Amino acid sequence: MAFSKLERSTAAAQVLEALREQILSGDIPGGEQLRQERIAEELGVSRVPVREALNQLEAEGLVRIVSHKGAVVTRLSLDELREAYEIRAQLEAWLLRLSIPNLAADDFLRAEAILAELDAAAPEQWSDLNWAFHVALYRPAARPQAVSIARKMYLNAYRHLPVPARVMGHRDRMQREHRSLLRLCRERDVEGACRALDAHIADAAAGLIAVLSSGPAAEAAVKTRKKKGRSE
Amino acid sequence: MAFSKLERSTAAAQVLEALREQILSGDIPGGEQLRQERIAEELGVSRVPVREALNQLEAEGLVRIVSHKGAVVTRLSLDELREAYEIRAQLEAWLLRLSIPNLAADDFLRAEAILAELDAAAPEQWSDLNWAFHVALYRPAARPQAVSIARKMYLNAYRHLPVPARVMGHRDRMQREHRSLLRLCRERDVEGACRALDAHIADAAAGLIAVLSSGPAAEAAVKTRKKKGRSE
DNA sequence: CGATCGTATATTGGATCCAATCGGGAACGC
DNA sequence: GCGTTCCCGATTGGATCCAATATACGATCG
Incomplete structure (x- = not known):
């Protein structure tokens, strides 16, 4: 797995941090589908904190979430x-x-x-x-x-x-x-x-x-x- | 209860909309503690979508969440x-x-x-x-x-x-x-x-x-x- | 042969249950 | 009397389970 289990505050915060970091660095390119399950197991948490992080990222404009379809990293025109x-x-x-x-x-x-x-x-x-x-x-x-x-x-x-x-x-x-x-x-x-x-x-x-x-x-x-x- | 169960998209989106509306209208004043349980039962959903909404509101800067303490409506100096x-x-x-x-x-x-x-x-x-x-x-x-x-x-x-x-x-x-x-x-x-x-x-x-x-x-x-x- | 409908599966959304943490109050000791 | 410690209730955070929905594939009918 690509992530090491950090020990800090809440799991959701860690997931948020990790995802934001990877998106902003370009490591996760625009247009990429973010699967909750995959992220969850890569970071060793359940899907709940992942979803919370994704919601926050959506509010920040870094991903777009469509109901029942999932989150996609946004790309600016x-x-x-x-x-x-x-x-x-x-x-x-x-x-x-x-x-x-x-x-x-x-x-x-x-x-x-x-x-x-x-x-x-x-x-x-x-x-x-x-x-x-x-x-x-x-x-x-x-x-x-x-x-x-x-x-x-x-x-x-x-x-x-x-x-x-x-x-x-x-x-x-x-x-x-x-x-x-x-x-x-x-x-x-x-x-x-x-x-x-x-x-x-x-x-x-x-x-x-x-x-x-x-x-x-x-x-x-x-x-x-x-x-x-x-x-x- | 103050809210009527709307039927639209996802529960989290409804909670988000309702809370944002109430915060921006001033109905929920700055400094107010937002209890997940109360909001959840007032809107007839579980706490999960409430938490997702709160996370999004935090990213929007409308509430501040402190770990294990809860969400408070922000107030600008x-x-x-x-x-x-x-x-x-x-x-x-x-x-x-x-x-x-x-x-x-x-x-x-x-x-x-x-x-x-x-x-x-x-x-x-x-x-x-x-x-x-x-x-x-x-x-x-x-x-x-x-x-x-x-x-x-x-x-x-x-x-x-x-x-x-x-x-x-x-x-x-x-x-x-x-x-x-x-x-x-x-x-x-x-x-x-x-x-x-x-x-x-x-x-x-x-x-x-x-x-x-x-x-x-x-x-x-x-x-x-x-x-x-x-x-x- | 093609289009359409139905089903099967993968994935997300939500609810319930359990664990972790914070706050306050009571009991205890100094 | 005052401070400290410990415990209990309240509240949030997280995990697991279940429901709902979308997509893909295949079957059936025109």
């Missing part, structure tokens, strides 16, 4: 992906605008530390570190709900990027954009920083959409894997 | 309420900006019909109609996720407005603001309309916050009711 990035751009630009005047030396240090970490990190960590960098810049804005929404949009889009496209990805370019964004924040150039942030997000969107629309081959490869069974 | 309105303002201004150039005669007609309906409607319908008006203006933007987020923020804030404050509320003022906003949209005055919308939302926020911070009496009255039991 190109339009939905575009919109997710647009929403991020709107919210994060606003956050940055609020934040820049109050960014402290501490914040800059942490942001730089994250960038340094990102330079050396393995691809699986890029997503989290990238987001950590963004959030570091928004801390003084003190708008947790907005950050949470933006994060949700970020993760929900990122999982659609096929794994091969992540490693060969545009990390250098991203890092350049990060560093110039950080510089603009240091100079308290609100308008410049917001423009840079907007461009940065638009860039990421364009990259994802380019991969998805030009290379349906990769998508197909991911889809076929679901048929073979993922029980190893 | 003043800061959180302020932020919810700010997020609405950001997203809806963006939506309006996208929308105005493409608003058709049809849209204006529908918006006006909603305003007319609002003039005559009972207080319980104000919330839905108010939102329907806003959404009518955003239709050409074709950004369903953003609308959905804004709606969630709207509903989540509105349920905190004590019922007495709703009826004596500022409907006339709201309607004036609605009509001038609509006029600006007709004139394709993007900047003016966005300013008006921003002011409109800020107004609503100020009203709610004024009621909540000046009149903790009403809040206390609501809280005490929870002790008496709501079984009628």
Whole structure:
């Protein structure tokens, strides 16, 4: 079995965590059917906590449940992906605008530390570190709900990027954009920083959409894997 | 029992719908403990679908579940309420900006019909109609996720407005603001309309916050009711 | 030969039963 | 008198069992 029986709080919470992790990482690709029985036995619990977790995931928009048919991992259309990035751009630009005047030396240090970490990190960590960098810049804005929404949009889009496209990805370019964004924040150039942030997000969107629309081959490869069974 | 056994899809979905309705309408006030047993017998189902519904509500942020202690209806702090309105303002201004150039005669007609309906409607319908008006203006933007987020923020804030404050509320003022906003949209005055919308939302926020911070009496009255039991 | 209806099976939805945990109160000791 | 400990009731979490429903396959009839 692929999972180890963790010992923490409730079984439902563990199942939720495990499933969410696997969905957001792309380990379980969009379109995949989630069978309660299989998940239950893989995690060593009964179907009840699995169902509770699935319900929660549905409310989070990560799976879609149809009565008596089961749960399927959702997949965002190109339009939905575009919109997710647009929403991020709107919210994060606003956050940055609020934040820049109050960014402290501490914040800059942490942001730089994250960038340094990102330079050396393995691809699986890029997503989290990238987001950590963004959030570091928004801390003084003190708008947790907005950050949470933006994060949700970020993760929900990122999982659609096929794994091969992540490693060969545009990390250098991203890092350049990060560093110039950080510089603009240091100079308290609100308008410049917001423009840079907007461009940065638009860039990421364009990259994802380019991969998805030009290379349906990769998508197909991911889809076929679901048929073979993922029980190893 | 307060609920009639509806016959539709699954029991869990019915419970979810019923609970969400009651929470968003303010019928079940924030801070209230939700006992599975009671809800189950009131709706004539077992505790299982109730738990599934509660899990979903937790993911929606309407209740908070603590292990082995139960579910409590969440209550937003003043800061959180302020932020919810700010997020609405950001997203809806963006939506309006996208929308105005493409608003058709049809849209204006529908918006006006909603305003007319609002003039005559009972207080319980104000919330839905108010939102329907806003959404009518955003239709050409074709950004369903953003609308959905804004709606969630709207509903989540509105349920905190004590019922007495709703009826004596500022409907006339709201309607004036609605009509001038609509006029600006007709004139394709993007900047003016966005300013008006921003002011409109800020107004609503100020009203709610004024009621909540000046009149903790009403809040206390609501809280005490929870002790008496709501079984009628 | 094809379409349609029925049945059989797999899978989900729900109910009941049991276990784990929390809260409060009583008994005990200091 | 006050604090501590232990136990009991209440409530939630989880497992097993049963019911309902959808899908697939095959039989029957036109």
